[in-house]
Amino acid sequence: MARYAEPGALEWVESGGGPLIAVPETVLPFWAGADSEELDTDYDRACEVDGYVGLLPVGDSAALVLGDEPASTAYLPEHATFVRWSAGHSEGELLAQVPAALEAAVWEHEVHWRVPGPVVLFDSAWPGGEAGHQEHLRIPLDAGRYTVRAAYAQPAPETWFGLVQLRRLAH
Template identity: 65%
Template sequence: MARYADPGLVDWVESGGGPLVVVPAAVLNLWEGADSEGPESDYDRACAVSGYARLLAVGPAQALVLGDEPSSTAFLPEHAVFVRWVAAESEADLLGGVGAALADAAWEDRQVWDVPGPVVLFDSAWPGSEVEPDNHTRVDLPAGRYEVRAALAHSDADTAFQLIQLLPLR
Protein backbone atom coordinates (compact mmCIF):
# COMPACT_ATOMS: atom_id res chain seq x y z
CA MET A 1 0.00 0.00 0.00
CA ALA A 2 1.37 3.42 -0.93
CA ARG A 3 1.87 5.62 2.11
CA TYR A 4 3.07 8.80 0.42
CA ALA A 5 1.88 10.64 -2.62
CA ASP A 6 3.06 9.72 -6.08
CA PRO A 7 3.59 12.44 -8.66
CA GLY A 8 0.52 12.87 -10.73
CA LEU A 9 -2.83 14.57 -10.60
CA VAL A 10 -2.27 17.31 -8.00
CA ASP A 11 0.65 19.02 -6.24
CA TRP A 12 1.35 17.40 -2.89
CA VAL A 13 3.25 19.07 -0.08
CA GLU A 14 5.36 16.80 2.11
CA SER A 15 6.55 17.21 5.68
CA GLY A 16 9.91 16.28 7.14
CA GLY A 17 8.03 14.74 10.09
CA GLY A 18 6.16 17.59 11.76
CA PRO A 19 2.86 19.27 11.01
CA LEU A 20 2.11 21.27 7.90
CA VAL A 21 0.95 24.86 8.25
CA VAL A 22 -1.15 27.19 6.09
CA VAL A 23 0.03 30.78 6.58
CA PRO A 24 -1.48 33.88 4.98
CA ALA A 25 0.96 35.25 2.39
CA ALA A 26 0.61 38.70 3.97
CA VAL A 27 2.36 37.46 7.14
CA LEU A 28 4.49 34.68 5.66
CA ASN A 29 7.76 36.33 6.72
CA LEU A 30 6.57 36.37 10.34
CA TRP A 31 6.48 32.54 10.51
CA GLU A 32 9.92 31.60 11.88
CA GLY A 33 9.52 27.80 11.87
CA ALA A 34 12.04 25.94 14.00
CA ASP A 35 14.43 28.92 13.80
CA SER A 36 12.52 31.09 16.28
CA GLU A 37 14.53 32.57 19.10
CA GLY A 38 12.85 32.40 22.45
CA PRO A 39 11.38 29.79 24.74
CA GLU A 40 9.01 28.33 22.13
CA SER A 41 9.44 28.32 18.35
CA ASP A 42 6.61 28.55 15.85
CA TYR A 43 7.39 24.92 15.02
CA ASP A 44 7.03 23.98 18.73
CA ARG A 45 3.66 25.74 18.82
CA ALA A 46 2.54 23.86 15.69
CA CYS A 47 3.68 20.52 17.15
CA ALA A 48 1.63 21.18 20.29
CA VAL A 49 -1.60 21.37 18.25
CA SER A 50 -4.01 18.49 18.80
CA GLY A 51 -6.72 17.46 16.39
CA TYR A 52 -6.94 17.74 12.62
CA ALA A 53 -6.74 21.52 12.32
CA ARG A 54 -6.19 24.43 14.71
CA LEU A 55 -5.51 28.14 14.39
CA LEU A 56 -2.36 29.81 15.74
CA ALA A 57 -1.57 33.53 15.90
CA VAL A 58 1.05 34.81 13.45
CA GLY A 59 1.49 38.55 13.93
CA PRO A 60 -1.90 40.20 13.24
CA ALA A 61 -3.26 37.10 11.44
CA GLN A 62 -3.74 33.40 12.07
CA ALA A 63 -2.14 30.33 10.54
CA LEU A 64 -3.98 27.04 10.14
CA VAL A 65 -1.98 24.10 11.49
CA LEU A 66 -2.83 20.74 9.94
CA GLY A 67 -2.25 18.42 12.89
CA ASP A 68 -2.60 14.74 13.71
CA GLU A 69 -0.12 13.23 11.22
CA PRO A 70 2.55 14.63 8.88
CA SER A 71 0.54 13.42 5.89
CA SER A 72 1.14 14.48 2.31
CA THR A 73 -1.38 17.24 1.61
CA ALA A 74 -2.89 18.87 -1.48
CA PHE A 75 -5.49 21.59 -1.97
CA LEU A 76 -8.43 20.83 -4.26
CA PRO A 77 -9.88 24.22 -5.27
CA GLU A 78 -13.01 22.73 -6.80
CA HIS A 79 -14.01 21.55 -3.30
CA ALA A 80 -12.14 24.22 -1.27
CA VAL A 81 -10.56 21.39 0.69
CA PHE A 82 -7.16 20.29 1.84
CA VAL A 83 -6.97 16.52 1.39
CA ARG A 84 -4.41 14.65 3.49
CA TRP A 85 -3.16 11.24 2.36
CA VAL A 86 -3.57 8.69 5.17
CA ALA A 87 -3.70 5.44 3.16
CA ALA A 88 -4.42 4.60 -0.47
CA GLU A 89 -3.21 2.30 -3.21
CA SER A 90 -2.91 5.24 -5.62
CA GLU A 91 -3.47 8.95 -5.96
CA ALA A 92 -6.42 8.25 -8.26
CA ASP A 93 -8.05 5.99 -5.63
CA LEU A 94 -7.66 8.65 -2.97
CA LEU A 95 -8.87 11.58 -5.07
CA GLY A 96 -11.73 9.54 -6.54
CA GLY A 97 -13.32 9.24 -3.10
CA VAL A 98 -13.20 12.90 -2.10
CA GLY A 99 -16.51 14.05 -3.64
CA ALA A 100 -18.62 11.39 -1.91
CA ALA A 101 -16.71 11.81 1.34
CA LEU A 102 -17.49 15.53 1.44
CA ALA A 103 -21.21 14.75 1.36
CA ASP A 104 -21.03 12.03 4.03
CA ALA A 105 -18.31 13.30 6.38
CA ALA A 106 -18.73 13.50 10.15
CA TRP A 107 -17.30 17.03 10.47
CA GLU A 108 -15.49 18.15 13.61
CA ASP A 109 -12.91 20.74 14.72
CA ARG A 110 -15.15 23.57 13.42
CA GLN A 111 -13.70 27.06 13.83
CA VAL A 112 -13.76 30.44 12.07
CA TRP A 113 -10.65 31.69 10.24
CA ASP A 114 -10.25 35.31 9.14
CA VAL A 115 -8.09 35.15 6.02
CA PRO A 116 -6.52 38.34 4.61
CA GLY A 117 -6.02 36.79 1.14
CA PRO A 118 -3.85 34.08 -0.46
CA VAL A 119 -2.24 31.48 1.82
CA VAL A 120 0.80 29.22 1.59
CA LEU A 121 0.91 25.53 2.64
CA PHE A 122 4.32 24.25 3.78
CA ASP A 123 6.23 22.29 6.44
CA SER A 124 5.93 24.16 9.75
CA ALA A 125 9.65 23.64 10.49
CA TRP A 126 10.58 26.01 7.62
CA PRO A 127 10.73 29.75 8.11
CA GLY A 128 8.14 31.43 5.88
CA SER A 129 10.88 33.58 4.37
CA GLU A 130 12.59 30.42 3.02
CA VAL A 131 9.79 28.63 1.20
CA GLU A 132 10.96 27.53 -2.24
CA PRO A 133 9.07 26.46 -5.36
CA ASP A 134 9.44 22.74 -4.59
CA ASN A 135 8.40 22.78 -0.91
CA HIS A 136 5.09 24.64 -0.77
CA THR A 137 1.78 25.35 -2.50
CA ARG A 138 0.13 28.75 -2.77
CA VAL A 139 -3.66 28.80 -2.50
CA ASP A 140 -5.37 31.91 -3.88
CA LEU A 141 -8.12 32.32 -1.30
CA PRO A 142 -10.17 35.50 -1.47
CA ALA A 143 -9.96 37.58 1.71
CA GLY A 144 -12.79 36.82 4.10
CA ARG A 145 -14.09 34.70 6.94
CA TYR A 146 -14.14 30.93 6.52
CA GLU A 147 -15.59 28.09 8.53
CA VAL A 148 -12.85 25.48 8.83
CA ARG A 149 -14.14 21.98 9.36
CA ALA A 150 -12.29 18.68 9.43
CA ALA A 151 -13.07 14.99 9.08
CA LEU A 152 -11.46 11.61 8.62
CA ALA A 153 -12.91 9.77 5.61
CA HIS A 154 -12.72 6.22 4.25
CA SER A 155 -13.85 5.68 0.68
CA ASP A 156 -13.16 1.92 0.93
CA ALA A 157 -11.28 -0.53 3.17
CA ASP A 158 -7.90 0.48 1.69
CA THR A 159 -8.39 4.23 1.29
CA ALA A 160 -8.41 6.80 4.09
CA PHE A 161 -7.81 10.54 4.07
CA GLN A 162 -8.41 13.65 6.11
CA LEU A 163 -10.43 16.56 4.78
CA ILE A 164 -10.01 20.13 5.95
CA GLN A 165 -12.63 22.20 4.15
CA LEU A 166 -12.83 26.00 3.99
CA LEU A 167 -16.38 27.32 3.65
CA PRO A 168 -16.87 31.07 3.04
CA LEU A 169 -19.06 32.76 5.64
CA ARG A 170 -21.27 35.69 4.73
Protein backbone atom coordinates (compact mmCIF):
# COMPACT_ATOMS: atom_id res chain seq x y z
CA MET A 1 0.00 0.00 0.00
CA ALA A 2 1.33 3.44 -0.89
CA ARG A 3 1.86 5.83 1.99
CA TYR A 4 0.59 9.34 1.43
CA ALA A 5 1.35 10.79 4.84
CA GLU A 6 4.98 11.29 5.73
CA PRO A 7 6.15 9.87 9.05
CA GLY A 8 6.18 12.64 11.60
CA ALA A 9 4.57 13.77 14.82
CA LEU A 10 1.35 11.79 14.43
CA GLU A 11 0.26 8.28 13.63
CA TRP A 12 -1.66 8.20 10.36
CA VAL A 13 -4.03 5.43 9.25
CA GLU A 14 -4.63 4.67 5.60
CA SER A 15 -6.93 2.32 3.75
CA GLY A 16 -6.48 0.19 0.67
CA GLY A 17 -9.02 2.40 -1.12
CA GLY A 18 -12.25 2.20 0.85
CA PRO A 19 -13.54 4.10 3.88
CA LEU A 20 -11.94 4.11 7.29
CA ILE A 21 -14.13 3.13 10.23
CA ALA A 22 -13.98 3.81 13.98
CA VAL A 23 -15.45 0.82 15.82
CA PRO A 24 -15.92 0.69 19.61
CA GLU A 25 -13.49 -1.83 21.09
CA THR A 26 -16.32 -3.69 22.81
CA VAL A 27 -17.89 -4.64 19.46
CA LEU A 28 -14.78 -5.14 17.30
CA PRO A 29 -15.43 -8.89 16.91
CA PHE A 30 -18.82 -8.12 15.32
CA TRP A 31 -17.31 -6.14 12.40
CA ALA A 32 -16.72 -8.67 9.58
CA GLY A 33 -15.24 -6.24 7.05
CA ALA A 34 -15.18 -7.70 3.55
CA ASP A 35 -15.02 -11.26 4.97
CA SER A 36 -18.63 -12.31 5.18
CA GLU A 37 -20.98 -14.93 3.85
CA GLU A 38 -23.66 -12.27 3.49
CA LEU A 39 -24.53 -10.73 0.13
CA ASP A 40 -23.86 -7.25 1.51
CA THR A 41 -20.71 -7.33 3.64
CA ASP A 42 -19.96 -4.85 6.41
CA TYR A 43 -17.41 -3.31 4.03
CA ASP A 44 -20.15 -2.91 1.38
CA ARG A 45 -22.32 -1.15 3.96
CA ALA A 46 -19.45 1.20 4.83
CA CYS A 47 -18.90 2.00 1.14
CA GLU A 48 -22.57 2.97 0.81
CA VAL A 49 -22.24 5.78 3.36
CA ASP A 50 -22.78 9.00 1.47
CA GLY A 51 -20.86 12.07 2.59
CA TYR A 52 -18.10 12.71 5.09
CA VAL A 53 -19.50 10.69 8.01
CA GLY A 54 -22.14 8.12 8.78
CA LEU A 55 -23.07 5.57 11.43
CA LEU A 56 -23.53 1.83 10.99
CA PRO A 57 -24.89 -0.59 13.58
CA VAL A 58 -22.29 -3.03 14.92
CA GLY A 59 -23.34 -5.42 17.66
CA ASP A 60 -25.20 -3.38 20.29
CA SER A 61 -23.36 -0.20 19.33
CA ALA A 62 -22.50 1.82 16.21
CA ALA A 63 -19.38 2.47 14.19
CA LEU A 64 -18.42 5.82 12.68
CA VAL A 65 -17.63 5.65 8.98
CA LEU A 66 -15.27 8.28 7.60
CA GLY A 67 -16.53 8.52 4.05
CA ASP A 68 -15.88 10.65 0.99
CA GLU A 69 -12.31 9.67 0.08
CA PRO A 70 -9.73 7.26 1.52
CA ALA A 71 -7.48 10.01 2.92
CA SER A 72 -4.68 9.41 5.42
CA THR A 73 -6.25 10.10 8.80
CA ALA A 74 -4.88 11.04 12.22
CA TYR A 75 -6.60 11.97 15.47
CA LEU A 76 -5.80 15.21 17.31
CA PRO A 77 -6.98 14.70 20.91
CA GLU A 78 -6.43 18.38 21.80
CA HIS A 79 -9.12 19.26 19.24
CA ALA A 80 -11.11 15.98 19.49
CA THR A 81 -10.80 15.90 15.71
CA PHE A 82 -9.88 13.46 12.99
CA VAL A 83 -7.79 15.20 10.32
CA ARG A 84 -8.02 13.66 6.83
CA TRP A 85 -4.98 14.68 4.75
CA SER A 86 -5.90 15.29 1.10
CA ALA A 87 -3.01 17.56 0.05
CA GLY A 88 -0.16 19.41 1.67
CA HIS A 89 3.60 19.70 1.45
CA SER A 90 4.31 18.43 4.95
CA GLU A 91 2.66 17.18 8.11
CA GLY A 92 3.89 20.25 10.00
CA GLU A 93 2.44 22.63 7.43
CA LEU A 94 -0.90 20.84 7.47
CA LEU A 95 -1.12 20.66 11.27
CA ALA A 96 -0.27 24.36 11.61
CA GLN A 97 -3.41 25.14 9.60
CA VAL A 98 -5.81 23.04 11.70
CA PRO A 99 -6.71 25.55 14.48
CA ALA A 100 -7.68 28.28 12.01
CA ALA A 101 -9.50 25.75 9.84
CA LEU A 102 -11.55 24.60 12.84
CA GLU A 103 -12.55 28.21 13.55
CA ALA A 104 -13.51 28.93 9.93
CA ALA A 105 -15.07 25.56 9.10
CA VAL A 106 -18.46 25.35 7.46
CA TRP A 107 -19.71 22.18 9.13
CA GLU A 108 -21.77 20.14 6.71
CA HIS A 109 -22.99 16.92 8.18
CA GLU A 110 -23.72 16.10 11.81
CA VAL A 111 -24.61 12.80 13.46
CA HIS A 112 -25.07 11.75 17.09
CA TRP A 113 -22.91 8.83 18.19
CA ARG A 114 -23.12 6.91 21.45
CA VAL A 115 -19.90 5.10 22.32
CA PRO A 116 -19.27 2.69 25.18
CA GLY A 117 -15.61 3.75 25.45
CA PRO A 118 -12.44 3.64 23.34
CA VAL A 119 -12.71 3.08 19.58
CA VAL A 120 -10.32 1.69 16.98
CA LEU A 121 -9.86 3.39 13.60
CA PHE A 122 -8.90 1.07 10.72
CA ASP A 123 -9.61 0.12 7.11
CA SER A 124 -13.25 -0.98 6.93
CA ALA A 125 -12.30 -3.91 4.66
CA TRP A 126 -10.61 -5.70 7.59
CA PRO A 127 -12.50 -7.76 10.15
CA GLY A 128 -12.55 -6.05 13.54
CA GLY A 129 -10.88 -9.03 15.18
CA GLU A 130 -7.83 -8.44 12.97
CA ALA A 131 -7.68 -4.65 13.44
CA GLY A 132 -4.85 -4.96 15.97
CA HIS A 133 -2.73 -6.79 13.40
CA GLN A 134 -3.30 -4.16 10.69
CA GLU A 135 -2.67 -0.43 10.47
CA HIS A 136 -4.93 1.06 13.14
CA LEU A 137 -5.25 3.80 15.70
CA ARG A 138 -6.83 3.47 19.14
CA ILE A 139 -8.74 6.55 20.27
CA PRO A 140 -9.37 6.61 24.04
CA LEU A 141 -12.86 8.14 24.06
CA ASP A 142 -14.87 8.33 27.25
CA ALA A 143 -18.18 6.50 27.21
CA GLY A 144 -21.06 8.77 26.32
CA ARG A 145 -22.89 10.61 23.56
CA TYR A 146 -21.07 12.71 20.99
CA THR A 147 -22.08 15.06 18.23
CA VAL A 148 -19.89 14.31 15.21
CA ARG A 149 -19.59 17.03 12.60
CA ALA A 150 -17.60 17.17 9.39
CA ALA A 151 -16.14 19.86 7.15
CA TYR A 152 -13.62 20.27 4.38
CA ALA A 153 -10.91 22.93 4.57
CA GLN A 154 -8.56 24.44 2.02
CA PRO A 155 -6.54 26.98 4.00
CA ALA A 156 -3.87 27.37 1.30
CA PRO A 157 -3.79 26.73 -2.47
CA GLU A 158 -1.91 23.44 -2.05
CA THR A 159 -3.17 22.41 1.38
CA TRP A 160 -6.56 20.85 1.96
CA PHE A 161 -7.96 18.35 4.41
CA GLY A 162 -11.13 17.03 5.97
CA LEU A 163 -12.10 17.60 9.59
CA VAL A 164 -14.30 15.29 11.63
CA GLN A 165 -14.83 16.73 15.09
CA LEU A 166 -16.30 14.94 18.12
CA ARG A 167 -18.09 17.03 20.74
CA ARG A 168 -19.16 15.27 23.92
CA LEU A 169 -22.75 15.94 24.90
CA ALA A 170 -23.83 16.45 28.51
CA HIS A 171 -25.56 13.52 30.14
